[in-house]
Amino acid sequence: MHNFEVFKQLLDAIESAPIITLFRHVNPDPDAYGSQLALKEWIRYAYPDKQVYALGQGERSDEMDEVDDQTIANSLAIVTDTANRDRVDDQRFLLAHQIARMDHHLQIEDFGPLDLVDIHASATCEIQALMFKQAGMNIGPKAAQEMLQGLMADSQRFTITTVRPQSFEAAAWLMEQQANPQQAAKFLFSRDYSTFEISAFIASRAVKKGAFLFSVVSQQDYLSRGVSFETAKSQVNALNNIKGIMIWALFTQQPDGLYSASLRSAKVAINELANQYGGGGHQQACGIKNLDVRKLTSLIEQLEQLAQNEN
Numbered sequence: 001m002h003n004f005e006v007f008k009q010l011l012d013a014i015e016s017a018p019i020i021t022l023f024r025h026v027n028p029d030p031d032a033y034g035s036q037l038a039l040k041e042w043i044r045y046a047y048p049d050k051q052v053y054a055l056g057q058g059e060r061s062d063e064m065d066e067v068d069d070q071t072i073a074n075s076l077a078i079v080t081d082t083a084n085r086d087r088v089d090d091q092r093f094l095l096a097h098q099i100a101r102m103d104h105h106l107q108i109e110d111f112g113p114l115d116l117v118d119i120h121a122s123a124t125c126e127i128q129a130l131m132f133k134q135a136g137m138n139i140g141p142k143a144a145q146e147m148l149q150g151l152m153a154d155s156q157r158f159t160i161t162t163v164r165p166q167s168f169e170a171a172a173w174l175m176e177q178q179a180n181p182q183q184a185a186k187f188l189f190s191r192d193y194s195t196f197e198i199s200a201f202i203a204s205r206a207v208k209k210g211a212f213l214f215s216v217v218s219q220q221d222y223l224s225r226g227v228s229f230e231t232a233k234s235q236v237n238a239l240n241n242i243k244g245i246m247i248w249a250l251f252t253q254q255p256d257g258l259y260s261a262s263l264r265s266a267k268v269a270i271n272e273l274a275n276q277y278g279g280g281g282h283q284q285a286c287g288i289k290n291l292d293v294r295k296l297t298s299l300i301e302q303l304e305q306l307a308q309n310e311n
């Protein structure tokens, strides 16, 4: 079915649901938060009498809600920016009597009749903006701001291969809805000094193997700088934008001693390799969790090989 038809059915489901619960993936990024909180802000704007809750943990946990199981069971649950059920933050979404999804990851699981997926969109927030625009609706400035933040973050400020004409169409429409790009950039990209320090450390420790560049960060490296695991592991951008580097990666030691990998590629698809190690993501941006030193070593070798072939 055409995505806009699914969207209209989703709008009908929202219209008739007194309670709506909103979910997104674990370790949320700005597109996950943006797509989730944009829906919350729009529902509050359009339906002030409905109960709407955003669920999950993470950096913006003060903006998340607490609800009991019964409330979720009575709700329409909408999952955003999440490829598979296991990755949903707060598995109680499964209790909901109706479950919908909006996402732009490769469709590895079917979420049923209200599954709205466009794998060509640069962000889930992009899909949302295009759908609301097509429906001729106003979403309010708060929802628009959340969507613009998700779109700017996932598209890396409109600079990666996932960007398409509709990405700018979505951004233009969001500005008409009163979203502010300067405010979004400040929200997304201004850093704490400790984050700058760990980022500089990651860059200083980078190892170059042919066209592959990587950095390994231990627990002590980030804790001693007053930085959390989550913040440290999100600093793969410290290795971005280097001529001749085809693949780059940040390996961050988890609190349990195993390693988490953030992989980026300038060109070649790396998601299949990530899948082999139990990870996933996009063609040029992937994550893997729980790597022991043996797996880490073989992954580094394979990434070096892959980068070499591509160069």
Ligand SMILES: [Mn+2]
Residues within 6 Å of the ligand: 031, 032, 081, 104, 122, 123, 124, 154
């Ligand atoms: Mn996304």
